[in-house]
Amino acid sequence: MGLFDDVLSSDQNLIKNEEFLDYEFLPKLIPYRENEQKYLATSIKPLFNNRSGRNLLIYGAPGIGKSAAVRSVLRDLEEETDDVFSIYINCWEHNTSFKIFIRICDILGYRFTQNKKSSDLQKEVLKLLDTKPVVFVFDEIDKAEDWDFLYFLLEKIFHKSIFLITNYKSWLLTLDERIRSRLMPELVEFKQYNLNETKGILKERCDQGFVQDVWMNDAFETVVKKTGEIKDIRAGLFLLKESGLIAEEKSKKKIVKEDVDLAIKKLNEFSIKSEEELSEEEKFVLNLIKDKSGSKIGDLFREYESLGGKISYKTFQRKILKLEEGKYVKLTKQKGSGGNTTIVEKVNLG
Numbered sequence: 001m002g003l004f005d006d007v008l009s010s011d012q013n014l015i016k017n018e019e020f021l022d023y024e025f026l027p028k029l030i031p032y033r034e035n036e037q038k039y040l041a042t043s044i045k046p047l048f049n050n051r052s053g054r055n056l057l058i059y060g061a062p063g064i065g066k067s068a069a070v071r072s073v074l075r076d077l078e079e080e081t082d083d084v085f086s087i088y089i090n091c092w093e094h095n096t097s098f099k100i101f102i103r104i105c106d107i108l109g110y111r112f113t114q115n116k117k118s119s120d121l122q123k124e125v126l127k128l129l130d131t132k133p134v135v136f137v138f139d140e141i142d143k144a145e146d147w148d149f150l151y152f153l154l155e156k157i158f159h160k161s162i163f164l165i166t167n168y169k170s171w172l173l174t175l176d177e178r179i180r181s182r183l184m185p186e187l188v189e190f191k192q193y194n195l196n197e198t199k200g201i202l203k204e205r206c207d208q209g210f211v212q213d214v215w216m217n218d219a220f221e222t223v224v225k226k227t228g229e230i231k232d233i234r235a236g237l238f239l240l241k242e243s244g245l246i247a248e249e250k251s252k253k254k255i256v257k258e259d260v261d262l263a264i265k266k267l268n269e270f271s272i273k274s275e276e277e278l279s280e281e282e283k284f285v286l287n288l289i290k291d292k293s294g295s296k297i298g299d300l301f302r303e304y305e306s307l308g309g310k311i312s313y314k315t316f317q318r319k320i321l322k323l324e325e326g327k328y329v330k331l332t333k334q335k336g337s338g339g340n341t342t343i344v345e346k347v348n349l350g
């Protein structure tokens with residue numbers, strides 16, 4: 001018997017369309033975000049009359065449809081008209097002004113960016129964008145390492161709307177005053193979904209991703225409940241897919257609660273395991289943050305030193321940034337009387 005005979009012979013047909021379960025998949029409609037989408041659309045309407053639109057700072061917790069709602073509005077815009085450029089950039093992937101200018105050229109189909117300096121790219125961007133109004137979306141804006149591109153776009157492009165998306169409203173306070181006063185964004189908050197909405201979203205993805213009637217009711221309800229606790233739709237999508245794979249591995253015809261329980265374990269293990277990947281020093285710092293969540297970074301460092309910690313303040317800051325990148329902690333910049341400071345909070349993974 002070959003190693004894969006059982007795979008080939010078993011009918012693994014619980015998952016019908018895996019792509020519907022992907023985080024990046026953009027559904028046709030984004031329910032429960034109708035008001036937000038209308039507001040975004042209204043904000044760019046002046047562009048159709050060759051005026052400037054509104055600038056927005058869109059903020060809210062992870063996994064609650066910010067990117068999805070904005071991408072959906074841009075998709076509608078592109079389907080409806082060729083009279084407006086739409087430029088969506090994720091600043092986690094394109095995190096410097098230079099990379100952002102290259103990305104804009106790329107989106108607009110200009111390919112001769114190699115060996116070009118930032119100033120040359122800027123000139124190209126101006127030429128390319130000269131003909132129509134533009135909507136810019138900078139997603140995960142808090143990951144951008146510099147803001148020169150914002151200053152440039154604000155100063156040089158006339159008919160535009162700029163949407164910035166972030167998890168932290170306070171990010172705005174970290175922005176250079178000259179940029180902030182030019183940007184003057186309106187704040188758009190995305191609130192977390194309630195349990196009913198969470199269920200509606202997951203049901204839709206489930207219906208599209210799975211063969212009909214393979215989910216036992218209590219199994220699906222368990223996914224909804226857990227997602228409701230974590231308050232992040234991505235966790236729900238992970239559980240749907242993982243439970244499906246677990247049931248398929250056992251060649252089952254139905255997905256039952258035990259499959260979901262195993263998937264939940266995996267979700268929890270995933271966060272515990274990644275904590276094990278940290279060095280001893282990083283774990284020490286993380287534990288300190290867990291004890292003192294919400295402290296200022298300077299106060300945490302003093303606490304760290306008083307407990308016998310030996311690394312310098314700079315190294316300590318770097319370790320905290322690394323913990324932020326791994327989503328173990330959340331950093332919020334705050335402007336105080338004595339200058340800027342960073343608040344460090346723990347992140348609950350599940």
Ligand SMILES: Nc1ncnc2c1ncn2[C@@H]1O[C@H](COP(=O)(O)OP(=O)(O)OP(=O)(O)O)[C@@H](O)[C@H]1O
Pocket residue numbers: 022023024025026027029030031032033060061062063064065066067068069166167201233234237
């Ligand atoms: N109302 C909704 N309808 C359908 N799918 C949704 C809805 N809200 C969120 N989702 C789905 O949940 C997942 C996470 O949503 P999204 O990527 O928009 O989160 P986000 O708010 O941008 O989070 P982050 O701040 O971490 O980037 C995506 O797969 C998205 O399609």
Ligand SMILES: [Mg+2]
Pocket residue numbers: 066067068139
């Ligand atoms: Mg997002």
